Ligand SMILES: Nc1ncnc2c1ncn2[C@@H]1O[C@H](COP(=O)(O)OP(=O)(O)O)[C@@H](O)[C@H]1O
């Protein structure tokens with residue numbers, strides 16, 4: 001596992017350096033206009049600031065959405081584990097329907113459709129959070145279900161033998177073990193969420209992608225600006241991946257496992 | 258060996274249990290008196306586990322009556338809380354909680370199900386850890402202990418619920434030979450303290466020393482039930498004779 005990570009990390013690093021090199025070298029040719037994002041120039045620097053400002057909402061949006069989707073995912077996973085057929089059906093129907101809707105469509109529907117249906121007003125940020133969380137919750141539910149099902153049934157029997165209720169069994173015995181096992185998968189979902197948050201730009205959320213689009217409109221330098229955008233996402237996601245792996249390693253070092 | 262009291266604390270009357278179309282228990286009847294030690298043996302798949310799992314409500318029986326501690330286990334209703342039924346269970350695979358320390362394994366039940374304070378639960382747990390002779394392991398995680406130590410922790414965990422009846426399902430079958438005795442010693446001590454016990458085990462030396470009643474099961478039925486002296490010297494059924502011959506050869 002650890003070896004695998006190191007190899008992947010090394011490859012990623014090579015890819016980043018390679019990409020940066022290609023961009024720099026091609027900057028020598030006349031068709032490129034790096035001045036729009038040249039940090040040594042005043043306008044370039046302010047353009048860069050403008051682009052990087054989007055990071056705040058990209059992160060805030062993704063992290064808020066994943067917190068909600070984890071909670072909803074767990075609440076949807078639990079009936080899926082029941083012996084009761086109707087409860088299991090609730091889980092299946094939710095997962096199948098939500099999984100079938102493209103994220104972009106869900107974002108549009110929540111922002112333009114939901115306010116009319118529910119007679120509420122919703123701002124861009126919360127529409128984005130709601131759509132992303134809803135979409136992700138179906139995947140979280142499946143992750144939780146698999147994680148909980150991987151716990152030995154002897155753990156339930158031992159809990160029963162010391163008279164724990166269902167809630168206490170879940171809270172103190174099953175979930176603490178299941179969550180440790182699914183953390184890598186949850187980390188993946190966070191990375192996925194960071195990428196999917198770019199779609200919320202279509203309803204005007206001032207995150208990374210929207211900022212880049214706006215700058216392209218005023219500067220008309222799509223190649224350079226979108227290249228910076230690529231690097232922004234790459235840097236962000238590599239950082240998050242490294243954090244997730246660090247956390248995983250700490251869990252592996254834990255003497256309990 | 259002290260004489261067993263006569264009031265039955267477990268009554269199993271004509272109990273049948275099915276897994277789908279397969280009948281795992283066939284009209285089984287067994288009474289256990291307060292303080293009595295019953296040892297159940299029989300070939301693999303004969304229904305020994307199923308029988309004691311019905312008593313602690315890990316399985317539901319389809320017909321017949323089971324009364325434990327004066328409470329009828331009516332499987333059409335909600336599970337009777339096993340603490341109120343006063344039954345402790347020790348498993349072949351220990352089933353300790355791997356993410357909790359030994360001490361936390363022991364205090365979880367008392368704190369959540371018996372509403373004890375943390376300090377009281379701790380004192381109780383330490384008392385039982387001393388009784389199974391591993392108080393010094395309280396801060397470790399199950400993985401860090403040997404199999405024999407883990408099983409003793411599991412016994413202590415059950416005892417912390419202060420049950421009136423202890424059920425053991427092949428508690429030494431998953432252990433290396435050199436660790437079997439430390440677990441059997443703890444069980445013998447528990448027996449001599451007057452605990453009502455049903456032990457599924459093939460440790461016949463232990464059975465001879467401790468049992469008030471021997472039960473032999475085969476094919477979901479109780480084939481033979483007798484005092485140890487008679488059971489070992491002159492078993493009535495052929496199946497039981499053959500089984501004992503096989504197992505005592507080792
Ligand atoms: N959950 C189950 N589902 C289906 N069959 C089972 C289940 N548990 C036990 N059985 C069957 O019931 C019979 C008795 O099992 P068990 O009580 O575990 O036997 P023993 O403990 O004597 O080895 C076996 O044939 C076994 O295959």
Ligand SMILES: [Mg+2]
Pocket residue numbers: 305306307426427
């Ligand atoms: Mg068994």
